[in-house]
Amino acid sequence: MINNLITVEKMKVLILYDSFFGNTEKIAEYIKETLEEEHDVNLIKAGDFKEADFANVEFLIIGSPTRAFRPTKDITNILNKYPIAIKELKTAVFDTRIDYNTIKPKTLSSIMKRSGYAAEKINKRLTKIGSDIIASPEGFYVEDSEGPLEKGEKEKAQRWLLGIF
């Protein structure tokens, strides 16, 4: 179930992301820039994360590249290691991905369609953990494995955030 976040109060937000080629990082940085006008926002790469980074956090945004239909190992490890802390948080998830419709051959495109993307996998885990999921998982498209992000993805991030706040 998705609950709307209706608040005018300043929140402590943690954006926890991973990135190999910088595309997920770009979206994460854009989200940070947008939210920090009104909120207290921390941006941390999964490999640098420490438990203490959860201190006083109310809203956790997780962003991961899709790698072999899943989130990265560093993101998965954090989800596995800190379910008790994460359960207490409002959460929202995004990933970066390649649009399966653009993939040739068709057999690979079908496998990608069937196997899904990182954000939905993380969201499933968050549902099991029992965190308060406040947005639908969102995917941002890259043109190729190393990027760049497709045109319009920043605006999509803007719309995604407007749906949350």
Ligand SMILES: Cc1cc2nc3c(=O)[nH]c(=O)nc-3n(C[C@H](O)[C@H](O)[C@H](O)COP(=O)(O)O)c2cc1C
């Ligand atoms: C080893 C590898 C596996 C990948 N697997 C997938 C996949 O299963 N589905 C998909 O949509 N994109 C896949 N991609 C493309 C990534 O999603 C893309 O590299 C990523 O979004 C870029 O984000 P980053 O710049 O933050 O690393 C893969 C890329 C690599 C290098």
